[in-house]
Amino acid sequence: MRSFYRVLAAEVLKLKRTLALRLSVFSPLIVVILVFGMYAVRGQQIGGADPLTGFAQLVLTVWTIIMFPLFAALVAALIAAIEHQNETWKHLLAFPVDRSNVFVAKWLTGSGLLLLSSFFLCTGVCLAAEILRLMRPDWRTASLPIPMIFRGTILSCCAVGLLFSIQMWISLRWRSFLPGIFVAVIALVLMFIAIPRGAALFGSLFPWSLPAMAMSPHNVHRPLAAGWGLLGGVLVAVLACWNLSRREFS
Amino acid sequence: MDDEFAIETRDLTRTFGTCKAVDGINLCVPHGAIYGFVGPNGAGKTTTIRLLLGLLRPDSGGIFLSGQPLNQNRRELMRGIGALVETPSLYPHLTGQENLDLTRRVLGLPRSRVTDALAFTGLTADADRLVRVYSLGMRQRLGLAQAWLGKPALMLLDEPANGLDPGGIRELRSQLRQLAHDQNATIFLSSHVLSEIDQVADWIGIINHGRLFFQGRIQDLQREQGPLRLVVDKSLDAAAALTANGWQVLQQSDDFISVQVASDADVGKVNRCLQEQEIQVYRLERKEETLEDLFLRHMTN
Ligand SMILES: Nc1ncnc2c1ncn2[C@@H]1O[C@H](COP(=O)(O)OP(=O)(O)OP(=O)(O)O)[C@@H](O)[C@H]1O
Numbered sequence: 368m369r370s371f372y373r374v375l376a377a378e379v380l381k382l383k384r385t386l387a388l389r390l391s392v393f394s395p396l397i398v399v400i401l402v403f404g405m406y407a408v409r410g411q412q413i414g415g416a417d418p419l420t421g422f423a424q425l426v427l428t429v430w431t432i433i434m435f436p437l438f439a440a441l442v443a444a445l446i447a448a449i450e451h452q453n454e455t456w457k458h459l460l461a462f463p464v465d466r467s468n469v470f471v472a473k474w475l476t477g478s479g480l481l482l483l484s485s486f487f488l489c490t491g492v493c494l495a496a497e498i499l500r501l502m503r504p505d506w507r508t509a510s511l512p513i514p515m516i517f518r519g520t521i522l523s524c525c526a527v528g529l530l531f532s533i534q535m536w537i538s539l540r541w542r543s544f545l546p547g548i549f550v551a552v553i554a555l556v557l558m559f560i561a562i563p564r565g566a567a568l569f570g571s572l573f574p575w576s577l578p579a580m581a582m583s584p585h586n587v588h589r590p591l592a593a594g595w596g597l598l599g600g601v602l603v604a605v606l607a608c609w610n611l612s613r614r615e616f617s
Numbered sequence: 618m619d620d621e622f623a624i625e626t627r628d629l630t631r632t633f634g635t636c637k638a639v640d641g642i643n644l645c646v647p648h649g650a651i652y653g654f655v656g657p658n659g660a661g662k663t664t665t666i667r668l669l670l671g672l673l674r675p676d677s678g679g680i681f682l683s684g685q686p687l688n689q690n691r692r693e694l695m696r697g698i699g700a701l702v703e704t705p706s707l708y709p710h711l712t713g714q715e716n717l718d719l720t721r722r723v724l725g726l727p728r729s730r731v732t733d734a735l736a737f738t739g740l741t742a743d744a745d746r747l748v749r750v751y752s753l754g755m756r757q758r759l760g761l762a763q764a765w766l767g768k769p770a771l772m773l774l775d776e777p778a779n780g781l782d783p784g785g786i787r788e789l790r791s792q793l794r795q796l797a798h799d800q801n802a803t804i805f806l807s808s809h810v811l812s813e814i815d816q817v818a819d820w821i822g823i824i825n826h827g828r829l830f831f832q833g834r835i836q837d838l839q840r841e842q843g844p845l846r847l848v849v850d851k852s853l854d855a856a857a858a859l860t861a862n863g864w865q866v867l868q869q870s871d872d873f874i875s876v877q878v879a880s881d882a883d884v885g886k887v888n889r890c891l892q893e894q895e896i897q898v899y900r901l902e903r904k905e906e907t908l909e910d911l912f913l914r915h916m917t918n
């Protein structure tokens with residue numbers, strides 16, 4: 368167990384100055400700023416009766432439908448690229464530790480980044496809502512649905528597990544980042560075709576649409592999406608670590 | 618298995634498709650030796666080192682480190698090994714110090730080891746610069762620092778002098794000797810630059826096309842092989858006389874001949890044989906073949 372913590376400590380240090388780490392701050396903030404801009408400029412028209420709930424809802428929707436799955440795929444690709452690009456597998460896999468520890472540690476650091484981005488999303492939404500309140504005196508009394516924001520973010524975090532594990536497996540397995548990005552893009556296109564046609568059950572089973580389905584308060588299969596994402600993610604991660612630690616990396 | 622050897626392999630074989638990269642190699646590397654593993658490009662040196670580190674699985678054959686089978690004790694055995702395989706494994710977005718700190722964290726070593734390793738390889742002044750801006754030689758030094766960090770009993774160094782300047786190479790040699798003699802470490806280093814190995818190694822293995830052609834002490838190799846060169850007055854007669862007496866004449870020109878001899882005693886016999894034929898011998902020299910000559914001869918055979 369101690370050797371696992373050591374490997375994990377090394378993996379965390381590796382994230383320093385990486386694009387993956389920067390993206391986990393910037394990608395949620397970009398979504399927040401975009402939607403904030405819309406509400407700041409056209410708040411009168413799109414605000415409605417409950418403007419801040421609408422604001423939070425829109426941020427979460429944009430985030431979970433497109434940005435979060437894409438970000439998870441990107442984090443997987445970037446974490447794998449740290450080793451692929453610098454040809455460091457030969458050093459990493461010759462350490463006197465179980466190889467599965469190395470891969471589990473990678474999964475955990477990646478998951479850490481996903482959590483970090485969700486944290487910045489929540490913080491960003493709340494801050495932006497406060498600024499909107501200051502900017503629009505008529506919104507001063509509008510309520511911000513904080514429980515809804517947190518519940519949505521936490522459930523989408525659970526739900527992203529499955530697609531993240533699949534993306535990690537692909538990214539670590541192949542040297543090139545293309546297979547991982549290719550799969551993510553195809554899957555997202557498939558999701559956009561399938562889900563608006565009312566395929567709520569399919570959406571709650573299809574890995575790349577799970578975050579959006581787990582976030583949506585209107586989805587009856589919400590617990591299924593979150594649970595399947597989390598358990599499926601752990602299952603795929605275990606299989607992938609088992610498979611990867613038996614592979615030759617050269 | 619005998620544990621007098623730090624590394625022992627038995628019929629170690631590894632193929633890639635149809636290419637036999639390592640073909641039935643029996644390495645015997647004694648404890649405390651500096652073992653030079655020489656061969657031209659594509660000979661199978663790196664593949665052998667990857668096999669020794671458990672990064673590649675052999676098709677057949679066994680690997681024993683200090684007498685213990687690698688496939689059963691990989692984790693324990695790796696604790697005593699420091700390695701530099703091909704290019705150093707470094708993260709360019711981290712500083713030199715942070716790169717060493719990664720390895721230190723995994724091995725669970727005290728922080729002072731990083732400072733020591735930086736000083737040992739002369740990188741203290743550049744420790745806080747990003748590895749991205751390091752020169753080739755600086756990266757190589759950092760790779761060596763990484764290999765040495767855990768004070769391993771066995772170091773596997775693949776072309777360690779790559780990119781080092783002449784001063785750096787000399788320094789590396791003295792460091793390797795120091796590690797072998799003071800810390801009783803075993804050092805297995807590969808190279809295709811013969812002069813590097815010639816000056817530092819006490820044992821040598823020559824590999825080509827995945828096969829080990831020679832393995833033993835450097836002196837044995839040289840003594841065994843050096844031909845005798847004679848400057849004489851009548852080289853034609855001398856060659857005939859020697860051939861008639863069963864010596865193998867390798868070369869003959871107007872004023873000199875060279876003869877294959879096995880030992881110093883043979884030199885005396887050759888001289889006596891020529892004197893009996895009243896041939897004047899002006900000079901007798903047993904030219905020690907450089908490793909280069911040997912190497913090229915083994916390669917062309
Ligand atoms: N991953 C691989 N896939 C296919 N062939 C390989 C692989 N690795 C090595 N080889 C082949 O095995 C042979 C030995 O390669 P190796 O890298 O061990 O040579 P080397 O002695 O280290 O050469 P160099 O001095 O150039 O570093 C070569 O013919 C090479 O093409």
Ligand SMILES: [Mg+2]
Nearest residue numbers: 662663703775
């Ligand atoms: Mg090589």
